[in-house]
Amino acid sequence: MARRPDLVGLTVLAILSVRPGHPYELHRFIVDTHKDYVTGLPRSLYHAVEKLAAEELITPVETSREGRRPERTIYEITGEGRRELATRLRRLVETPGAEHRVFTAAVSLLGVLPVPQALQALRTRAAAVDGTLTALNGQLEAMKDGGLPEVLALELDYERAVGEAELAWIRKVAARLESGELAWTGTVNRALMEQALQEEE
Template identity: 50%
Template sequence: MSEGGRVGKLRRVDRDLVGLTVLALLLQGPRHTYEMHRLILDTHKDFVTGLPRSMYHAVERLVRDGLIESTGTSRDGNRPERITYRLTGEGRAELDSRVHRLLATPDPDATLFHAALSFIGCLSVDGARAALAERAAGLEGQSTSAQAQLQTLSARLPRVLLVELEYEQRRAAAELDWTRGLLDDLDSGELSWPDDLAQLMPMPGTEQPEEPQQTEQAEQTD
Protein backbone atom coordinates (compact mmCIF):
# COMPACT_ATOMS: atom_id res chain seq x y z
CA MET A 1 0.00 0.00 0.00
CA SER A 2 1.05 3.59 -0.48
CA GLU A 3 1.71 6.13 2.24
CA GLY A 4 -1.09 6.73 4.71
CA GLY A 5 -2.51 3.26 4.07
CA ARG A 6 -4.05 4.27 0.74
CA VAL A 7 -3.89 1.68 -2.02
CA GLY A 8 -3.35 3.91 -5.05
CA LYS A 9 -3.63 2.50 -8.58
CA LEU A 10 -4.45 -1.10 -9.28
CA ARG A 11 -1.66 -3.42 -10.35
CA ARG A 12 -1.94 -5.55 -13.45
CA VAL A 13 -2.18 -8.67 -11.28
CA ASP A 14 -5.11 -7.16 -9.37
CA ARG A 15 -7.11 -7.38 -12.60
CA ASP A 16 -6.56 -11.13 -12.89
CA LEU A 17 -10.03 -12.18 -11.78
CA VAL A 18 -9.49 -15.83 -12.68
CA GLY A 19 -6.44 -16.03 -10.43
CA LEU A 20 -8.31 -14.18 -7.69
CA THR A 21 -11.15 -16.69 -7.90
CA VAL A 22 -8.81 -19.68 -7.64
CA LEU A 23 -7.14 -18.19 -4.55
CA ALA A 24 -10.53 -17.53 -2.95
CA LEU A 25 -11.85 -21.03 -3.68
CA LEU A 26 -8.78 -22.57 -2.03
CA LEU A 27 -9.23 -20.49 1.12
CA GLN A 28 -11.47 -23.13 2.68
CA GLY A 29 -9.16 -26.01 1.91
CA PRO A 30 -7.54 -28.06 -0.87
CA ARG A 31 -9.45 -28.62 -4.10
CA HIS A 32 -8.72 -30.05 -7.53
CA THR A 33 -9.26 -28.01 -10.67
CA TYR A 34 -12.43 -29.76 -11.78
CA GLU A 35 -14.06 -29.03 -8.44
CA MET A 36 -13.06 -25.36 -8.73
CA HIS A 37 -14.44 -25.28 -12.27
CA ARG A 38 -17.79 -26.65 -11.10
CA LEU A 39 -17.95 -24.20 -8.19
CA ILE A 40 -17.31 -21.25 -10.50
CA LEU A 41 -20.22 -22.35 -12.70
CA ASP A 42 -22.53 -23.32 -9.84
CA THR A 43 -22.01 -20.02 -7.97
CA HIS A 44 -22.40 -17.94 -11.15
CA LYS A 45 -19.04 -16.17 -11.03
CA ASP A 46 -19.81 -14.64 -14.42
CA PHE A 47 -16.78 -12.37 -14.25
CA VAL A 48 -14.59 -15.47 -14.77
CA THR A 49 -14.31 -15.91 -18.54
CA GLY A 50 -12.57 -18.32 -20.87
CA LEU A 51 -13.29 -21.45 -18.83
CA PRO A 52 -11.92 -24.02 -18.45
CA ARG A 53 -8.67 -23.06 -20.14
CA SER A 54 -8.29 -19.74 -18.31
CA MET A 55 -8.54 -21.50 -14.96
CA TYR A 56 -5.84 -24.02 -15.79
CA HIS A 57 -3.54 -21.23 -16.96
CA ALA A 58 -4.27 -19.32 -13.74
CA VAL A 59 -3.39 -22.39 -11.67
CA GLU A 60 -0.07 -22.69 -13.52
CA ARG A 61 0.75 -19.02 -12.81
CA LEU A 62 -0.19 -19.28 -9.15
CA VAL A 63 1.96 -22.40 -8.69
CA ARG A 64 4.88 -20.69 -10.43
CA ASP A 65 4.55 -17.67 -8.13
CA GLY A 66 4.37 -19.80 -4.98
CA LEU A 67 0.83 -18.72 -4.13
CA ILE A 68 -0.63 -22.23 -4.34
CA GLU A 69 0.99 -25.66 -4.26
CA SER A 70 0.14 -29.25 -5.11
CA THR A 71 -0.78 -31.61 -2.31
CA GLY A 72 -0.49 -34.65 -4.57
CA THR A 73 -2.78 -36.59 -6.86
CA SER A 74 -5.84 -38.70 -6.22
CA ARG A 75 -8.04 -41.06 -8.18
CA ASP A 76 -11.65 -41.98 -7.43
CA GLY A 77 -12.61 -45.27 -9.04
CA ASN A 78 -12.32 -45.08 -12.81
CA ARG A 79 -12.23 -41.30 -12.86
CA PRO A 80 -9.14 -39.49 -14.18
CA GLU A 81 -6.27 -38.85 -11.78
CA ARG A 82 -6.47 -35.29 -10.49
CA ILE A 83 -3.99 -32.90 -8.89
CA THR A 84 -5.18 -31.22 -5.69
CA TYR A 85 -3.96 -27.73 -4.78
CA ARG A 86 -3.87 -25.72 -1.58
CA LEU A 87 -3.23 -22.10 -0.66
CA THR A 88 0.22 -21.20 0.66
CA GLY A 89 0.90 -18.56 3.31
CA GLU A 90 2.03 -16.20 0.56
CA GLY A 91 -1.14 -16.97 -1.35
CA ARG A 92 -3.31 -16.11 1.65
CA ALA A 93 -1.59 -12.74 2.01
CA GLU A 94 -1.90 -12.08 -1.72
CA LEU A 95 -5.62 -12.91 -1.64
CA ASP A 96 -6.13 -10.36 1.15
CA SER A 97 -4.14 -7.77 -0.78
CA ARG A 98 -6.02 -8.27 -4.04
CA VAL A 99 -9.49 -8.19 -2.50
CA HIS A 100 -8.57 -5.12 -0.43
CA ARG A 101 -7.22 -3.27 -3.47
CA LEU A 102 -10.25 -4.05 -5.62
CA LEU A 103 -12.63 -2.96 -2.87
CA ALA A 104 -10.70 0.19 -2.06
CA THR A 105 -9.92 1.49 -5.56
CA PRO A 106 -12.61 2.99 -7.81
CA ASP A 107 -12.00 1.92 -11.41
CA PRO A 108 -13.89 2.45 -14.67
CA ASP A 109 -14.15 -1.35 -15.03
CA ALA A 110 -17.13 -2.13 -12.78
CA THR A 111 -16.46 -5.87 -13.12
CA LEU A 112 -13.51 -5.51 -10.73
CA PHE A 113 -15.71 -4.20 -7.91
CA HIS A 114 -18.31 -6.88 -8.67
CA ALA A 115 -15.64 -9.55 -8.20
CA ALA A 116 -14.31 -7.93 -5.04
CA LEU A 117 -17.78 -7.85 -3.51
CA SER A 118 -18.18 -11.52 -4.39
CA PHE A 119 -15.12 -12.29 -2.24
CA ILE A 120 -15.52 -9.63 0.47
CA GLY A 121 -15.88 -12.45 3.02
CA CYS A 122 -12.25 -13.39 2.43
CA LEU A 123 -11.36 -10.32 4.51
CA SER A 124 -12.17 -9.77 8.13
CA VAL A 125 -15.11 -7.47 8.80
CA ASP A 126 -12.66 -4.79 9.99
CA GLY A 127 -10.53 -5.29 6.87
CA ALA A 128 -13.54 -4.91 4.60
CA ARG A 129 -14.63 -1.78 6.47
CA ALA A 130 -11.18 -0.22 6.01
CA ALA A 131 -11.15 -0.99 2.29
CA LEU A 132 -14.65 0.37 1.71
CA ALA A 133 -13.82 3.53 3.67
CA GLU A 134 -10.92 4.11 1.26
CA ARG A 135 -13.25 3.57 -1.68
CA ALA A 136 -15.78 6.03 -0.25
CA ALA A 137 -13.06 8.67 0.05
CA GLY A 138 -12.01 8.10 -3.56
CA LEU A 139 -15.58 8.25 -4.84
CA GLU A 140 -16.24 11.44 -2.91
CA GLY A 141 -13.22 12.99 -4.59
CA GLN A 142 -14.40 11.87 -8.03
CA SER A 143 -17.91 13.21 -7.48
CA THR A 144 -16.68 16.54 -6.13
CA SER A 145 -14.19 16.97 -8.98
CA ALA A 146 -16.78 16.17 -11.65
CA GLN A 147 -19.27 18.57 -10.09
CA ALA A 148 -16.68 21.36 -10.04
CA GLN A 149 -15.86 20.75 -13.70
CA LEU A 150 -19.54 20.84 -14.61
CA GLN A 151 -20.04 24.17 -12.88
CA THR A 152 -17.02 25.66 -14.65
CA LEU A 153 -17.72 24.28 -18.11
CA SER A 154 -21.49 24.77 -18.17
CA ALA A 155 -20.95 28.53 -18.20
CA ARG A 156 -19.38 28.36 -21.68
CA LEU A 157 -20.40 25.01 -23.23
CA PRO A 158 -23.81 23.61 -24.20
CA ARG A 159 -25.09 20.73 -22.11
CA VAL A 160 -24.92 18.30 -25.04
CA LEU A 161 -21.13 18.44 -24.73
CA LEU A 162 -21.22 17.74 -21.01
CA VAL A 163 -23.64 14.84 -20.60
CA GLU A 164 -20.82 12.31 -20.19
CA LEU A 165 -19.46 14.40 -17.31
CA GLU A 166 -22.96 14.55 -15.81
CA TYR A 167 -23.10 10.77 -16.00
CA GLU A 168 -19.73 10.37 -14.32
CA GLN A 169 -20.71 12.72 -11.48
CA ARG A 170 -24.05 10.97 -10.93
CA ARG A 171 -22.46 7.51 -11.15
CA ALA A 172 -19.79 8.37 -8.58
CA ALA A 173 -22.37 9.98 -6.28
CA ALA A 174 -24.71 6.98 -6.50
CA GLU A 175 -21.91 4.48 -5.85
CA LEU A 176 -20.70 6.62 -2.95
CA ASP A 177 -24.18 6.57 -1.43
CA TRP A 178 -24.40 2.77 -1.78
CA THR A 179 -20.91 2.27 -0.34
CA ARG A 180 -21.70 4.46 2.65
CA GLY A 181 -24.84 2.39 3.22
CA LEU A 182 -22.77 -0.80 3.21
CA LEU A 183 -20.37 0.77 5.71
CA ASP A 184 -23.33 1.64 7.94
CA ASP A 185 -24.44 -2.01 7.78
CA LEU A 186 -20.96 -3.16 8.80
CA ASP A 187 -20.85 -0.67 11.67
CA SER A 188 -24.28 -1.71 12.95
CA GLY A 189 -23.57 -5.42 12.61
CA GLU A 190 -26.42 -5.90 10.14
CA LEU A 191 -23.78 -7.29 7.75
CA SER A 192 -21.18 -9.58 9.29
CA TRP A 193 -19.50 -12.94 8.76
CA PRO A 194 -17.25 -15.31 10.71
CA ASP A 195 -13.48 -15.17 10.33
CA ASP A 196 -13.54 -18.91 9.60
CA LEU A 197 -15.29 -19.20 6.23
CA ALA A 198 -15.85 -22.92 6.85
CA GLN A 199 -18.59 -21.78 9.24
CA LEU A 200 -20.14 -19.64 6.52
CA MET A 201 -20.03 -22.08 3.60
CA PRO A 202 -19.03 -25.65 4.53
CA MET A 203 -16.92 -27.63 2.10
CA PRO A 204 -19.04 -29.91 -0.08
CA GLY A 205 -19.45 -33.50 1.00
CA THR A 206 -18.11 -36.58 -0.63
CA GLU A 207 -20.78 -36.80 -3.32
CA GLN A 208 -19.13 -36.53 -6.71
CA PRO A 209 -20.57 -34.37 -9.52
CA GLU A 210 -21.07 -35.73 -13.00
CA GLU A 211 -18.01 -36.01 -15.17
CA PRO A 212 -17.42 -33.40 -17.88
CA GLN A 213 -17.20 -34.58 -21.44
CA GLN A 214 -13.47 -33.82 -21.47
CA THR A 215 -11.05 -35.10 -18.87
CA GLU A 216 -8.96 -32.67 -16.88
CA GLN A 217 -5.83 -33.86 -18.64
CA ALA A 218 -7.41 -33.26 -22.05
CA GLU A 219 -8.56 -29.78 -21.06
CA GLN A 220 -5.10 -28.84 -19.87
CA THR A 221 -3.61 -29.65 -23.24
CA ASP A 222 -6.04 -27.43 -25.17
Protein backbone atom coordinates in the same frame (compact mmCIF):
# COMPACT_ATOMS: atom_id res chain seq x y z
CA MET B 1 -0.36 0.82 -19.53
CA ALA B 2 -1.60 -0.62 -16.21
CA ARG B 3 -1.70 -4.38 -15.88
CA ARG B 4 -5.20 -5.82 -15.79
CA PRO B 5 -5.99 -7.57 -12.51
CA ASP B 6 -5.90 -11.36 -12.59
CA LEU B 7 -9.50 -12.02 -11.56
CA VAL B 8 -9.27 -15.75 -12.24
CA GLY B 9 -6.20 -16.16 -10.03
CA LEU B 10 -7.78 -13.99 -7.34
CA THR B 11 -10.90 -16.17 -7.37
CA VAL B 12 -8.83 -19.37 -7.11
CA LEU B 13 -6.96 -17.97 -4.11
CA ALA B 14 -10.23 -16.90 -2.48
CA ILE B 15 -11.82 -20.33 -2.87
CA LEU B 16 -8.71 -22.16 -1.67
CA SER B 17 -8.51 -19.85 1.35
CA VAL B 18 -11.65 -21.60 2.60
CA ARG B 19 -10.72 -25.20 1.79
CA PRO B 20 -8.33 -27.18 -0.43
CA GLY B 21 -9.73 -28.36 -3.75
CA HIS B 22 -8.89 -29.58 -7.22
CA PRO B 23 -9.42 -27.51 -10.39
CA TYR B 24 -12.61 -29.33 -11.38
CA GLU B 25 -14.19 -28.45 -8.01
CA LEU B 26 -13.06 -24.84 -8.39
CA HIS B 27 -14.57 -24.73 -11.88
CA ARG B 28 -17.90 -26.07 -10.61
CA PHE B 29 -17.99 -23.61 -7.72
CA ILE B 30 -17.29 -20.65 -10.03
CA VAL B 31 -20.08 -21.71 -12.41
CA ASP B 32 -22.57 -22.66 -9.67
CA THR B 33 -22.10 -19.37 -7.80
CA HIS B 34 -22.32 -17.30 -11.02
CA LYS B 35 -18.90 -15.68 -10.83
CA ASP B 36 -19.58 -14.44 -14.36
CA TYR B 37 -16.58 -12.10 -14.38
CA VAL B 38 -14.41 -15.24 -14.68
CA THR B 39 -14.10 -15.79 -18.41
CA GLY B 40 -12.38 -18.33 -20.62
CA LEU B 41 -13.30 -21.36 -18.51
CA PRO B 42 -12.00 -23.99 -18.06
CA ARG B 43 -8.74 -23.09 -19.79
CA SER B 44 -8.23 -19.81 -17.88
CA LEU B 45 -8.75 -21.64 -14.59
CA TYR B 46 -6.15 -24.34 -15.28
CA HIS B 47 -3.71 -21.67 -16.46
CA ALA B 48 -4.30 -19.67 -13.24
CA VAL B 49 -3.75 -22.77 -11.09
CA GLU B 50 -0.45 -23.52 -12.86
CA LYS B 51 0.71 -19.91 -12.47
CA LEU B 52 -0.24 -19.70 -8.79
CA ALA B 53 1.54 -23.01 -8.10
CA ALA B 54 4.67 -21.76 -9.91
CA GLU B 55 4.58 -18.60 -7.75
CA GLU B 56 4.17 -20.82 -4.63
CA LEU B 57 0.92 -19.09 -3.69
CA ILE B 58 -0.79 -22.49 -3.77
CA THR B 59 0.72 -25.94 -3.39
CA PRO B 60 -0.37 -29.47 -4.37
CA VAL B 61 -1.17 -31.62 -1.34
CA GLU B 62 -2.64 -34.78 -2.81
CA THR B 63 -3.21 -36.51 -6.13
CA SER B 64 -5.95 -39.09 -6.53
CA ARG B 65 -7.88 -41.00 -9.15
CA GLU B 66 -11.39 -42.43 -8.82
CA GLY B 67 -12.38 -45.16 -11.23
CA ARG B 68 -12.01 -44.03 -14.82
CA ARG B 69 -11.92 -40.35 -13.95
CA PRO B 70 -8.75 -38.44 -14.78
CA GLU B 71 -6.17 -37.96 -12.06
CA ARG B 72 -6.97 -34.97 -9.86
CA THR B 73 -4.51 -32.86 -7.91
CA ILE B 74 -5.81 -31.13 -4.78
CA TYR B 75 -4.27 -27.74 -4.01
CA GLU B 76 -4.21 -25.62 -0.86
CA ILE B 77 -3.30 -21.99 -0.38
CA THR B 78 0.06 -21.16 1.23
CA GLY B 79 0.74 -18.51 3.87
CA GLU B 80 2.19 -16.29 1.16
CA GLY B 81 -0.92 -16.96 -0.92
CA ARG B 82 -3.16 -15.74 1.91
CA ARG B 83 -1.15 -12.54 2.24
CA GLU B 84 -1.22 -12.00 -1.53
CA LEU B 85 -4.98 -12.61 -1.64
CA ALA B 86 -5.63 -10.01 1.06
CA THR B 87 -3.32 -7.47 -0.62
CA ARG B 88 -4.81 -7.93 -4.10
CA LEU B 89 -8.39 -7.90 -2.87
CA ARG B 90 -7.95 -4.80 -0.71
CA ARG B 91 -6.30 -2.99 -3.63
CA LEU B 92 -9.20 -3.79 -5.96
CA VAL B 93 -11.79 -2.66 -3.42
CA GLU B 94 -9.93 0.51 -2.47
CA THR B 95 -9.02 1.77 -5.94
CA PRO B 96 -11.74 2.88 -8.36
CA GLY B 97 -10.95 2.07 -11.97
CA ALA B 98 -12.48 2.26 -15.41
CA GLU B 99 -13.80 -1.31 -15.32
CA HIS B 100 -16.84 -1.77 -13.08
CA ARG B 101 -16.44 -5.54 -13.59
CA VAL B 102 -13.30 -5.46 -11.44
CA PHE B 103 -15.13 -3.94 -8.47
CA THR B 104 -17.97 -6.44 -8.96
CA ALA B 105 -15.41 -9.25 -8.75
CA ALA B 106 -13.79 -7.77 -5.63
CA VAL B 107 -17.17 -7.34 -3.94
CA SER B 108 -18.10 -10.94 -4.73
CA LEU B 109 -14.98 -12.13 -2.86
CA LEU B 110 -15.09 -9.58 -0.03
CA GLY B 111 -16.15 -12.22 2.51
CA VAL B 112 -12.66 -13.75 2.60
CA LEU B 113 -11.32 -10.59 4.28
CA PRO B 114 -11.75 -10.04 8.00
CA VAL B 115 -14.60 -7.57 8.57
CA PRO B 116 -12.29 -4.74 9.84
CA GLN B 117 -10.13 -4.99 6.69
CA ALA B 118 -13.18 -5.05 4.43
CA LEU B 119 -14.62 -2.04 6.22
CA GLN B 120 -11.36 -0.10 5.89
CA ALA B 121 -11.11 -0.94 2.18
CA LEU B 122 -14.69 0.23 1.58
CA ARG B 123 -14.05 3.48 3.46
CA THR B 124 -10.91 4.12 1.40
CA ARG B 125 -12.87 3.59 -1.81
CA ALA B 126 -15.69 5.83 -0.59
CA ALA B 127 -13.19 8.66 -0.02
CA ALA B 128 -11.74 8.17 -3.53
CA VAL B 129 -15.18 8.13 -5.18
CA ASP B 130 -16.20 11.21 -3.18
CA GLY B 131 -13.09 13.02 -4.46
CA THR B 132 -13.90 12.07 -8.03
CA LEU B 133 -17.45 13.36 -7.62
CA THR B 134 -16.17 16.67 -6.28
CA ALA B 135 -13.96 17.03 -9.37
CA LEU B 136 -16.83 16.10 -11.71
CA ASN B 137 -19.13 18.64 -10.08
CA GLY B 138 -16.44 21.27 -10.57
CA GLN B 139 -16.08 20.40 -14.26
CA LEU B 140 -19.82 20.48 -14.82
CA GLU B 141 -20.14 23.82 -13.05
CA ALA B 142 -17.29 25.30 -15.11
CA MET B 143 -18.87 24.11 -18.36
CA LYS B 144 -22.20 25.58 -17.33
CA ASP B 145 -20.57 28.90 -16.38
CA GLY B 146 -18.78 28.89 -19.73
CA GLY B 147 -22.11 28.80 -21.52
CA LEU B 148 -21.61 25.36 -23.09
CA PRO B 149 -24.81 23.45 -23.92
CA GLU B 150 -25.75 20.75 -21.39
CA VAL B 151 -25.80 18.10 -24.11
CA LEU B 152 -22.00 18.38 -24.37
CA ALA B 153 -21.66 17.33 -20.75
CA LEU B 154 -24.03 14.35 -20.72
CA GLU B 155 -21.21 11.84 -20.32
CA LEU B 156 -19.94 13.72 -17.25
CA ASP B 157 -23.46 13.82 -15.86
CA TYR B 158 -23.73 10.06 -16.43
CA GLU B 159 -20.40 9.46 -14.67
CA ARG B 160 -21.60 11.57 -11.77
CA ALA B 161 -24.86 9.60 -11.49
CA VAL B 162 -22.97 6.28 -11.51
CA GLY B 163 -20.48 7.60 -8.94
CA GLU B 164 -23.25 8.86 -6.66
CA ALA B 165 -25.01 5.49 -6.81
CA GLU B 166 -21.77 3.64 -6.06
CA LEU B 167 -20.92 5.95 -3.16
CA ALA B 168 -24.39 5.52 -1.65
CA TRP B 169 -24.10 1.73 -1.94
CA ILE B 170 -20.61 1.65 -0.39
CA ARG B 171 -21.71 3.82 2.52
CA LYS B 172 -24.76 1.64 3.11
CA VAL B 173 -22.70 -1.58 3.14
CA ALA B 174 -20.05 0.01 5.38
CA ALA B 175 -22.73 1.18 7.82
CA ARG B 176 -24.24 -2.33 7.92
CA LEU B 177 -20.79 -3.83 8.58
CA GLU B 178 -20.05 -1.29 11.28
CA SER B 179 -23.36 -1.89 13.06
CA GLY B 180 -22.98 -5.68 12.87
CA GLU B 181 -26.12 -6.05 10.76
CA LEU B 182 -23.95 -7.45 7.96
CA ALA B 183 -21.28 -9.89 9.11
CA TRP B 184 -19.73 -13.03 7.68
CA THR B 185 -17.78 -14.47 10.59
CA GLY B 186 -18.59 -18.16 10.42
CA THR B 187 -20.50 -17.92 7.13
CA VAL B 188 -17.60 -18.22 4.67
CA ASN B 189 -16.47 -21.62 5.88
CA ARG B 190 -15.71 -25.18 4.91
CA ALA B 191 -19.26 -26.42 5.44
CA LEU B 192 -20.58 -23.87 2.96
CA MET B 193 -17.93 -24.86 0.43
CA GLU B 194 -18.56 -28.57 0.99
CA GLN B 195 -22.22 -28.03 0.21
CA ALA B 196 -21.47 -26.05 -2.93
CA LEU B 197 -18.75 -28.43 -4.10
CA GLN B 198 -20.51 -31.76 -3.63
CA GLU B 199 -19.39 -34.24 -6.23
CA GLU B 200 -21.88 -35.30 -8.85
CA GLU B 201 -23.44 -38.72 -8.30
